[in-house]
Amino acid sequence: GAVVSQHPSRVICKSGTSVKIECRSLDFQATTMFWYRQFPKQSLMLMATSNEGSKATYEQGVEKDKFLINHASLTLSTLTVTSAHPEDSSFYICSASFTLGSPNTEAFFGQGTRLTVV
Amino acid sequence: RKEVEQDPGPFNVPEGATVAFNCTYSNSASQSFFWYRQDCRKEPKLLMSVYSSGNEDGRFTAQLNRASQYISLLIRDSKLSDSATYLCVVSDRGSTLGRLYFGRGTQLTVWP
Numbered sequence: 001g002a003v004v005s006q007h008p009s010r011v012i013c014k015s016g017t018s019v020k021i022e023c024r025s026l027d028f029q030a031t032t033m034f035w036y037r038q039f040p041k042q043s044l045m046l047m048a049t050s051n052e053g054s055k056a057t058y059e060q061g062v063e064k065d066k067f068l069i070n071h072a073s074l075t076l077s078t079l080t081v082t083s084a085h086p087e088d089s090s091f092y093i094c095s096a097s098f099t100l101g102s103p104n105t106e107a108f109f110g111q112g113t114r115l116t117v118v
Numbered sequence: 119r120k121e122v123e124q125d126p127g128p129f130n131v132p133e134g135a136t137v138a139f140n141c142t143y144s145n146s147a148s149q150s151f152f153w154y155r156q157d158c159r160k161e162p163k164l165l166m167s168v169y170s171s172g173n174e175d176g177r178f179t180a181q182l183n184r185a186s187q188y189i190s191l192l193i194r195d196s197k198l199s200d201s202a203t204y205l206c207v208v209s210d211r212g213s214t215l216g217r218l219y220f221g222r223g224t225q226l227t228v229w230p
Contacts, residue, residue, distance in 0.1 A: 006161075034218070043122075043205070043222040044162070093161055095218070107218060109161035 003027055004096045006110025013084055013117055021079045021113045023094035029074035030096035034107075035067075038091040047092075050077040084117040091115075121145060124206050124221035131228055135196045139224050141189040141206030148219075150209040151182055153191045155202045156223065162205055165191075196228045 003026040013019050023033055031052045036044040048069055049057040056069035068080040077096075081088055093112040124141045131137050143151075151168040166173065168180040168189055179192040189206055206221035 036220075041222075043220040044218075045220075046217060049217070091159070107164070109163070112159075112161045114159065 004030075004094065004108045004110045006094055006113055008113055009111055010114045011116070013115070015085055015117055016083055018080055018082045019084055019115060021081075021092055021094075021115075023077045023079070023096070023110050025075045025096045025108075028096075030077075031074060033071060033077040033094055033096045035069065035077075035079050036093045036095070038093065044093065047079075050094075052077075081115065084115070086117045089116045120222075121219040122206050122208050122221040125224045127223075128225035128227060131196055131226070133196055133198060133228055133230055135228075136192065136194045137196060137226060138193075139191045139204055139206070139226075141191075141221055143187050143189070143206075143208045143219070145208070145210060145219075146184075146187060148187075148208045148210055151189050152207040152209070153178075153180055153189075154205040154207050154220075156205055157202050162207075162220075165204070193226075196226075198228050198230060201226055201228050 005024045005026055007022045011019055033050040035047045037047050038044045046059050047062045050069045050071040052071045052074050058064045066082055071077040091112050091114050094110040095107045122143050125139055129137055153165040154162040155165045156162040166175050166180050168182045170182050172181045177194045181190045193200060203223040203225045205223045208219045210217055
């Protein structure tokens with residue numbers, strides 16, 4: 001089946017540095033990818049919708065200048081956490097949708113990235 | 119009010135037990151409904167879609183009541199491998215191409 005690959009799976013960085021997370025669709029072209037964040041014992045919360053060739057759509061309360069999203073191709077979206085702080089430590093996960101889909105098409109998730117800012 | 123609310127859990131049951139999870143959603147215009155399973159520190163994986171007519175997949179049965187905006191998941195004959203967090207997921211479009219709203223998840227532990 002279709003696969004979404006996310007890299008890195010785990011990263012530890014110093015406060016103030018930037019971290020880039022990649023999300024790739026391996027078997028299909030994804031015009032839309034979604035970026036979620038999950039804090040411990042909390043639900044996945046949508047951060048932004050990444051659209052190939054256009055600006056991402058951010059959810060309320062998510063700083064677009066802090067969480068930079070680039071979706072330059074149909075198979076790759078990147079999320080860059082700029083000037084990371086300890087409160088940004090979380091599990092970040094992407095999902096991708098097909099360019100052509102039937103109702104109730106399964107959403108495929110990347111493996112997730114566990115970010116720890118020290 | 120949260121878009122999707124689930125049983126608080128956790129549920130701790132012995133092998134072979136039957137366990138039921140409940141979920142409610144707030145948006146009456148929601149179109150697609152799912153149960154996902156998430157293992158610790160892993161990505162969610164689709165367990166099953168939920169239809170108004172109800173659907174069954176082996177030991178798992180899902181029900182949807184649109185009038186009550188209520189979704190359920192029943193697991194029969196629990197196995198140790200069923201231990202995970204079960205996420206109730208709702209989409210505002212007719213497929214998972216739309217935005218997904220996740221419940222907080224209900225943790226299940228099956229003990230021998």
